[in-house]
Amino acid sequence: DGGITQSPKYLFRKEGQNVTLSCEQNLNHDAMYWYRQDPGQGLRLIYYSQIVNDFQKGDIAEGYSVSREKKESFPLTVTSAQKNPTAFYLCASSTQTYNEKLFFGSGTQLSVL
């Protein structure tokens, strides 16, 4: 089945630690995204990538980093600079067509120890 796989489902971060969230898709989509979800705030865009080896900052990129070395993969690193990392993180992908829908993974819940 085609889809988006996020791992792990739950992740815990210690003070000063960087952690990496995995996102893999087998939909052959060019565009991939990372969203952060906090209760009552909807989804906010962290980073997006339209093509391999290229990515752009979203609305809340500070304290995060990404890479896009392969079309299928778009890992997100939450760095120690992100002072409030506890949230639900969602990865998504889409074709390059303007009005096409996003396909979402099942998310990673990140908490601080």
Add this chain to the structure above:
Amino acid sequence: AQSVTQLGSHVSVSEGALVLLRCNYSSSVPPYLFWYVQYPNQGLQLLLKYTSAATLVKGINGFEAEFKKSETSFHLTKPSAHMRDAAEYFCAVSDLVTGGYNKLIFGAGTRLAVHP
């Protein structure tokens, strides 16, 4: 910049009652609009999308939404609520960015509770 406002963070209905979830958008150009649903601890699934072909859009699970340009609204409705409809619902507008691809701007979400 595009934005989306969802009126009511929580909506509670009885099983069998009408569901109405409100969404207003701000857009300087004809928008593409979406409704997504999120069940607990899961990602989002597309319910329906508006792409200017018809103002009344039918989606999955018996939901539909009507695009009203004069009111800048895209409210989601379902004639008869079912217990399985309990979830969080997000309205989103597509923002055109460099390269012509769709960056979605999401509303804050409305949590729908359905009681017997």
